[in-house]
Amino acid sequence: MIGIDFGNQSCFVAVVKDGGVETVDNDYSLRATSSVVAFSARNRILGVAAANQRMSNLTNTISSFKPLLGWRWDDFFVQDELNKLPYKVIPHHSGGVAVEVNYCGKDKSYSVEHVTAMLLTGLKETTEVVLKGEIKNCVIAVPSYFTDPQRRALQAATKIAGMNVLQILSEPAAVSLAYGYYREDLPDEDEAPRNVVFVDCGHSSLQVWVCAFSEGNLKILTSCSAPSLGGRDFDSLLGLHFCTEFQKKYNIRPESNPRAYLRLLTEVEKVKKSMSSNSSVLPLNIESFLDDMDVSGNICRAESETISQSLLNGVETTLKNCLKDSKLQPKHIDSVEIVGGSTRIPAIKELISKIFKKSVSTTLNQDESVARGCALQCAILSKSRGIKSFKVQDIQYHSIRIVWDESLQEDGWKEVLPLHGPIPYSDSVTFHKQGNTFKFKVKCPLAEIGDYSIDNFSYELGDTTELRLDVGMNADGIFNLNEATAFHNNPK
Structure with missing residues (x-):
């Protein structure tokens, strides 16, 4: 397991x-x-x-x-x-x-x-x-x-x-479980929960969420993310900075050579990591870089932050949106935990402290907490010996709509699974339609889930059919249309 x-x-x-x-x-x-x-x-x-x-x-x-x-x-x-x-x-x-x-x-x-x-x-x-x-x-x-x-x-x-995958678990749920499972200071269920903000900035994305903990239980309250804002984006901006510098200094274009550009990004990442603990000017040297030419440059943390300001603005916006969606004040937040390699960037740490008015905490292993949470959940689901139960209440990270006529805009769709609603989740939604066919699409904001067609139910001209759809979201975060039932309604 x-x-x-x-x-x-x-x-x-x-x-x-x-x-x-x-x-x-x-x-x-x-x-x-x-x-x-x-x-x-x-x-x-x-x-x-x-x-x-x-x-x-x-x-x-x-x-x-x-x-x-x-x-x-x-x-x-x-x-x-x-x-x-x-x-x-x-x-x-x-x-x-x-x-x-x-x-x-x-x-x-x-x-x-x-x-x-x-x-x-x-x-x-x-x-x-x-x-x-x-x-x-x-x-x-x-x-x-x-x-x-x-x-x-x-x-x-x-x-x-x-x-054999027992569950596809969201990373927020996995990290939260790794944080809460072994803690002995969580409040009882009849007491106010412990509210913890988690910030996970990894290689390619940023995720921020708030989780409420009580003894043997965690509940994700809200989550915001930036799917294209991570460590590689900081590397890319710094890489382009050095490309411009090297073009002026050596008359070469590293970005036009994939192998050279990859070498540059590798060295840039090393310098970026060094800047996390060193605010002085740091050198960047690459031997036999392009056309057997040795190149060199330098950069300091302050200059790096100026170059990356657009990304830092995106981080700030995501953090603020999460706090706003949680409907919590900073005084109601007990701690702020950071995971993911890119949260080591000092400017990101400063933004987190500024917005949530808390010093960041590194209780968890920043790189391994997701895997550890998944291992715990696997043991819990398998009912392994010596493993205590711990309830994980996750949320729906995208709203789900049934769309039957996009040209009607809001009159042509209906939300069936709400954003930040609990999962697993099931519900029945009713439509009143004429005709013996109902064609529709199921969509979330970023992607189409599927096309559906319900055909050949009883219908007479002038009648209205009441069509009930049983829909749900399973523990893997996957949508299901479980059943469709038609009720004949003759107004005469």
């Missing part, structure tokens, strides 16, 4: 063992496994080994593919992501997204779901070797902003990988 944090840059696997939670080492004796799949003339390479050969096999090394999971080729988000990827991305015959690589001397294409399944298979096999046993069950996490189609795509990938 394991928990998996499938990240955009790295994956972590955790297991409940001897009354505690341990993060499992991979075959390189590292806890972090690179979210990278590579293809060569002889074999397929996964994880750390794939990341290590990226520079020499750039176009056949697939990384940062998680944001593409579950999107259709013509979605705006996909077209924006294409500019950030050094490998070839093509439309899949299903309408989704695929990558094209040269594998064993042949050009082949794989859907993003299949690439994800390859990585998950590698994680599973490596973990089984380390734990010396078969993995029967797991819980895997997804970001709060993942839409229904994205969750279904991950579900499909786990099936291809032969994994």
Whole structure:
């Protein structure tokens, strides 16, 4: 029984063992496994080994593919992501997204779901070797902003990988569980809950949520996110800054050479991390960078913050929106916890403290808390010996609508699952329609979930049919249309 944090840059696997939670080492004796799949003339390479050969096999090394999971080729988000990827991305015959690589001397294409399944298979096999046993069950996490189609795509990938997933858990729920499970200072259920704000800024996204804790129970109250605001975006702005500097200084354009630009981003990330603990001017030196030319530059924290101001404004907006949606005052918040590598950026820490009027706390392991929470949830669902029950009340992160006529705008749709409503959730909604066919779409704000058609129910001219739909959202955050019932209503 394991928990998996499938990240955009790295994956972590955790297991409940001897009354505690341990993060499992991979075959390189590292806890972090690179979210990278590579293809060569002889074999397929996964994880750390794939990341290590990226520079020499750039176009056949697939990384940062998680944001593409579950999107259709013509979605705006996909077209924006294409500019950030050094490998070839093509439309899949299903309408989704695929990558094209040269594998064993042949050009082949794989859907993003299949690439994800390859990585998950590698994680599973490596973990089984380390734990010396078969993995029967797991819980895997997804970001709060993942839409229904994205969750279904991950579900499909786990099936291809032969994994039995007990639950697809939201990252806010996973982190909150890792925080609250072992705490002995949580209030009783009849007392005021402990309200905790969590800020998770990772490689590709920002998530902020508020969770109320009581003994043996957690309830997510609200959540805000910025799906395209993470560490890589800070790296990109700093990278473009140095591209401009190097063009003036050396008359070269690193951004026009994918391999050189990737080297630049790698060095920029190192400097960015150093700036978290050092406010002085720091050097950036790269030997044999482009056309065998050595390059150098420097930057300080204050200059970096000026360059990244647009991103910091986005962080501030997301933090403020979360506080506003929670309907809580800063005095009602007991603590603010940070996770995710990019929350180490001093300017982000300052914004968090300023808005929530609390010093940030690092109770949790900033990189491993998602995997640890998933492992705990897997043990709870499996009713493992020695594991106490802990109720996790998650929320719906997107409102869900049934749309039958988009041209009518608000008169042509009806909300059936509210934003921030509890999940699992079920309800019945009633429509009064004429005719013996009801065609509609189910949508969330960012994606279409599916087309539906209910046909051949009894109808006579002039009659109105009362159509009742039983809808719901399961614990995986996936929409279900469970039943449709038609009631004949003759006004005569």
